[in-house]
Amino acid sequence: MGALRHQSSITSLSWIPSEAVEGSTRLAFEAGLAHYDEPPPEAIEDLEELRAQDRFRFANVLSAWVEVDDAGSITGFGRDGGGLMGATSVKVGPLTRTFEAIGLPDLAPDPVQGDGWVRFTQTAGGRTGVPAPRRVRRKPFVQWQAPLVWTTLSLTIHADGRVKGALTGASRFPRHWIYDHAGELSHKSGLADFKDWYRKSFGRHTPWGDTDSAALVTAVESALERTLSAQIMQGGAKPAIRKIKAGTALVNQGEAGSEVFLLLDGVLRVEEDGRRLAEYGPGALLGERAHLDGRGRTSTLVAVTPCRVAAVEADQLDRSSLQELSKDHRRTEPDRG
Numbered sequence: 001m002g003a004l005r006h007q008s009s010i011t012s013l014s015w016i017p018s019e020a021v022e023g024s025t026r027l028a029f030e031a032g033l034a035h036y037d038e039p040p041p042e043a044i045e046d047l048e049e050l051r052a053q054d055r056f057r058f059a060n061v062l063s064a065w066v067e068v069d070d071a072g073s074i075t076g077f078g079r080d081g082g083g084l085m086g087a088t089s090v091k092v093g094p095l096t097r098t099f100e101a102i103g104l105p106d107l108a109p110d111p112v113q114g115d116g117w118v119r120f121t122q123t124a125g126g127r128t129g130v131p132a133p134r135r136v137r138r139k140p141f142v143q144w145q146a147p148l149v150w151t152t153l154s155l156t157i158h159a160d161g162r163v164k165g166a167l168t169g170a171s172r173f174p175r176h177w178i179y180d181h182a183g184e185l186s187h188k189s190g191l192a193d194f195k196d197w198y199r200k201s202f203g204r205h206t207p208w209g210d211t212d213s214a215a216l217v218t219a220v221e222s223a224l225e226r227t228l229s230a231q232i233m234q235g236g237a238k239p240a241i242r243k244i245k246a247g248t249a250l251v252n253q254g255e256a257g258s259e260v261f262l263l264l265d266g267v268l269r270v271e272e273d274g275r276r277l278a279e280y281g282p283g284a285l286l287g288e289r290a291h292l293d294g295r296g297r298t299s300t301l302v303a304v305t306p307c308r309v310a311a312v313e314a315d316q317l318d319r320s321s322l323q324e325l326s327k328d329h330r331r332t333e334p335d336r337g
Contacts, residue, residue, distance in 0.1 A: 009063035010165030011179040012151040013056040044183040059084040060124035062153045083124025116159040125150025221283035239310035250301040257290045266307030271300040288322040
């Protein structure tokens with residue numbers, strides 16, 4: 001029969017969403033000198049074309065295979081892929097200049113082989129080509145080089161063809177989206193912390209030193225939520241951006257409310273009568289039931305991590321869309337009994 005080959009891949013695309021940059025650096029974006037990114041597509045068809053369109057800041061592609069004999073034993077394996085840095089376009093007056101990012105060597109430790117499986121790991125990333133002066137806590141107290149960005153991916157392939165891909169580490173900024181072997185969006189990083197990244201992500205505080213940062217990964221939001229999110233952030237709605245500390249309630253069950261909330265960063269937990277029902281990550285739209293039912297908040301929303309949300313009056317959004325969203329939430333949250 002001969003050897004059977006199982007092949008798979010996992011890809012991360014990293015981008016800067018609107019409202020993600022904080023402090024004085026934000027002025028460059030607001031003045032048009034730098035730019036936020038449109039969300040990447042839900043499926044990757046041509047990665048090089050996306051790069052040419054300046055649709056991401058960097059990508060990490062991990063592709064691997066194993067060969068299995070007639071007895072079901074792994075007899076060989078290998079890997080391919082690597083990091084792909086994007087570019088940063090800066091506009092000064094009528095002129096636009098594009099700075100190529102600087103990729104660092106990919107970190108690809110030897111695969112780990114277990115009983116009927118092989119696990120591959122790869123870290124890819126680098127720094128933008130544009131100087132980014134910032135204060136740091138050690139001499140010379142000012143860094144001119146941009147902080148480093150990276151993702152660490154793992155891909156486990158079993159002898160029976162099962163595959164598990166994961167984002168195991170990542171820089172705290174920008175936002176990282178994960179795609180499966182078919183090129184379909186599967187998961188997202190749940191937290192983008194610009195302030196922490198801007199101050200710390202250089203030298204030994206990176207995988208090229210001696211530190212990686214664990215990645216908080218959340219499920220992908222629905223197509224309906226993506227449509228409503230675009231209306232909130234890019235349409236006629238004028239959202240208020242709020243920050244919520246970890247452990248703090250955004251809204252409490254029973255109180256009046258007419259706003260819906262688009263989660264920009266972090267993870268929110270839904271609680272009802274003290275019971276934990278579900279957790280949601282960036283892109284989730286929550287709080288619609290108080291508007292639809294007119295009886296106050298039906299649940300409490302608690303920040304599991306530091307969060308940023310965009311709040312908008314529910315009547316600025318299409319009511320039928322909010323009704324459909326409410327049905328989706330009822331399907332995905334556990335039975336209330």
